[in-house]
Amino acid sequence: MSDFSQMPPPPPPPPPGTPGVVPKPPAPQTPQFDFVKCFAYVFEDPRWLNKVLIGGLWYLAMFVLIGIPFVLGYYARVIRNVIAESPAPLPEWDDLGEFFSEGLRLFAAGIAYAIPMVIVYAGLYIPGILASASDSESARNIGGGFMACGMCLGFPIALVIGLLAPVAMLRVVVTGRIGAAFEFGQIWAFVRGNFINYLLAIVVHFVANFASQFGLILCLIGIVFTAFWSMLVSAHALGQAWRLSPVK
Amino acid sequence: MTRSARIAAACFATVPVAILGASLLVTFAIAHGAPSGLRTVFRLLCHGIATRCIVLWGVPMPICARCTAIYVGLLAGVALLAPLLPLLTERASKLILFIAIIPLAIDGLTQATGLRESTNALRGVTGFLAGAAFGWWAVTSIERSARALADSHTTPESNSNHAENTAS
Numbered sequence: 001m002s003d004f005s006q007m008p009p010p011p012p013p014p015p016p017g018t019p020g021v022v023p024k025p026p027a028p029q030t031p032q033f034d035f036v037k038c039f040a041y042v043f044e045d046p047r048w049l050n051k052v053l054i055g056g057l058w059y060l061a062m063f064v065l066i067g068i069p070f071v072l073g074y075y076a077r078v079i080r081n082v083i084a085e086s087p088a089p090l091p092e093w094d095d096l097g098e099f100f101s102e103g104l105r106l107f108a109a110g111i112a113y114a115i116p117m118v119i120v121y122a123g124l125y126i127p128g129i130l131a132s133a134s135d136s137e138s139a140r141n142i143g144g145g146f147m148a149c150g151m152c153l154g155f156p157i158a159l160v161i162g163l164l165a166p167v168a169m170l171r172v173v174v175t176g177r178i179g180a181a182f183e184f185g186q187i188w189a190f191v192r193g194n195f196i197n198y199l200l201a202i203v204v205h206f207v208a209n210f211a212s213q214f215g216l217i218l219c220l221i222g223i224v225f226t227a228f229w230s231m232l233v234s235a236h237a238l239g240q241a242w243r244l245s246p247v248k
Numbered sequence: 249m250t251r252s253a254r255i256a257a258a259c260f261a262t263v264p265v266a267i268l269g270a271s272l273l274v275t276f277a278i279a280h281g282a283p284s285g286l287r288t289v290f291r292l293l294c295h296g297i298a299t300r301c302i303v304l305w306g307v308p309m310p311i312c313a314r315c316t317a318i319y320v321g322l323l324a325g326v327a328l329l330a331p332l333l334p335l336l337t338e339r340a341s342k343l344i345l346f347i348a349i350i351p352l353a354i355d356g357l358t359q360a361t362g363l364r365e366s367t368n369a370l371r372g373v374t375g376f377l378a379g380a381a382f383g384w385w386a387v388t389s390i391e392r393s394a395r396a397l398a399d400s401h402t403t404p405e406s407n408s409n410h411a412e413n414t415a416s
Contacts, residue, residue: 050342054386057260063293064266066259094393096252221293221315 031244033200038236039208042229045090054093055232056225071228072106073099075235076173082239083174089236102173109172109181113165116157124150166202167191170242193247201237208233249331252394257387260326264319264379267293271311272304279305286310302368314356314371321379329384341381341388348381 042048055074061067074091077099081089093099124146131143167190168181180186191198208230215226242248249257274286290296290310301308302316309316336344352374359366 050389053382054389057263057382057386061259061263064263066262070259092393092397093256093390094252094397096255096390096394100255221318223292 033197033240033244035200035204038204038233038240041089041236042232045088047092048090051090051093052225052229052232055228058093059224059228059231060221069100069103069107070096071103071231072110073101073103075231076102076106078232078235079170079173079239079242082236083243085243089239090232102176105172105176105178106169109168109178110165112181113161113168116161117154120150120154120157124153163191164188166205166238167198170238174242174248189247190245194241194245197241197244201234201241204237205230205234250391250394250398253387253391256390257326260383260386261323264323267311268316268319268323271309271316275304275307275309279307300366300368300371302372312371313368314352314375317372317375318379318382321376321381322383323379324376325380325383325385326387329380332384336388338389338392341385345381345385348377352378 042052045051055071058067058070058074062071074093077091078089081091128143128146128150131139131146134140134143164184164187167187171180171183171187171190172178174180212223212226212230215222215224271290274282274289278284278286287296287310294311294315296308296310296312298308300312300314301310302313303309311319355366355370355374358364
């Protein structure tokens with residue numbers, strides 16, 4: 001015991017920056033939302049032109065409804081690849097059956113989310129428009145009232161749906177269940193716990209949507225290709241938001 | 249032909265059938281007294297400038313001659329040329345697509361810049377070529393991808409090849 005008590009004290013630690021001393025590794029950086037990557041990743045794929053051109057054709061098919069499940073299925077696959085940090089998130093257009101069935105799930109969830117707006121339109125707007133077109137002044141006033149009510153109700157409902165629906169879609173993509181779109185507690189927890197990243201994803205979505213309108217320059221029909229590109233950008237943004245979220 | 253290519257061909261064929269069918273229907277309706285405002289429905293797809301449209305029943309169609317020809321070509325490319333898929337590599341079909349789009353691009357650009365005014369016949373021919381080549385290429389491309397996927401499922405050693413192809 002006395003030996004221990006007589007031991008000399010340990011030398012003081014060398015000052016920082018002393019040659020020959022290995023510095024401590026920097027603390028790992030927390031991953032952050034990559035704003036630029038959302039827009040650039042499509043063009044990093046060597047076969048991006050093929051995939052976007054075919055995607056544009058599918059997007060055109062959305063006008064006649066048949067393309068909707070395929071495009072949504074592709075969108076879901078991109079989101080999943082982004083979440084999995086795949087180096088090439090754009091899938092080939094190779095497994096159309098899978099795209100269709102997955103897209104159908106998303107489509108069903110999307111329809112369900114649109115129901116409140118349909119009710120507002122069908123219950124207030126349409127009667128309002130019909131009444132406004134009548135000859136009676138009192139009917140026109142009532143019609144105006146209906147339309148005003150529709151606007152007052154429709155705007156907040158649209159805002160809430162616009163906020164929650166993308167997360168609902170994300171949950172359907174990740175879990176593979178339509179029911180996941182209606183787990184409102186978890187959806188709200190995701191929005192609250194990941195608000196900044198989610199907000200950035202929404203901003204990316206709007207920027208891409210705006211940029212896609214330049215496709216109209218290409219003989220109008222070019223919009224289908226740029227609109228498809230903007231969907232891919234949104235998919236990447238939402239995938240990132242999910243990946244970075246502490247609450248899932 | 250793989251299942252995916254068949255699905256794609258069927259869906260891609262539906263698009264021109266629906267759009268051309270609706271366009272014909274609207275033209276017929278306008279010719280028989282319907283309001284000409286019905287044409288505006290097609291504005292999202294085409295400018296519909298009356299002098300550049302094919303005239304049927306004395307009424308210009310709501311989509312221009314070039315767009316009409318592109319859709320007819322797309323239908324032909326998907327429905328008639330798709331059975332010839334195995335004859336070409338994807339590279340060759342892409343080259344054909346590129347060559348087929350050049351006349352349309354020259355015709356469209358020289359007209360858009362005001363150098364000259366095209367004719368409906370020229371719009372029709374260049375549009376048909378581009379549409380047919382695009383439809384053919386799209387189905388060919390899907391066929392190749394689907395075949396690569398199917399091969400990767402059947403032969404374990406080709407899994408790595410498919411992954412490489414997909415990644416590259």
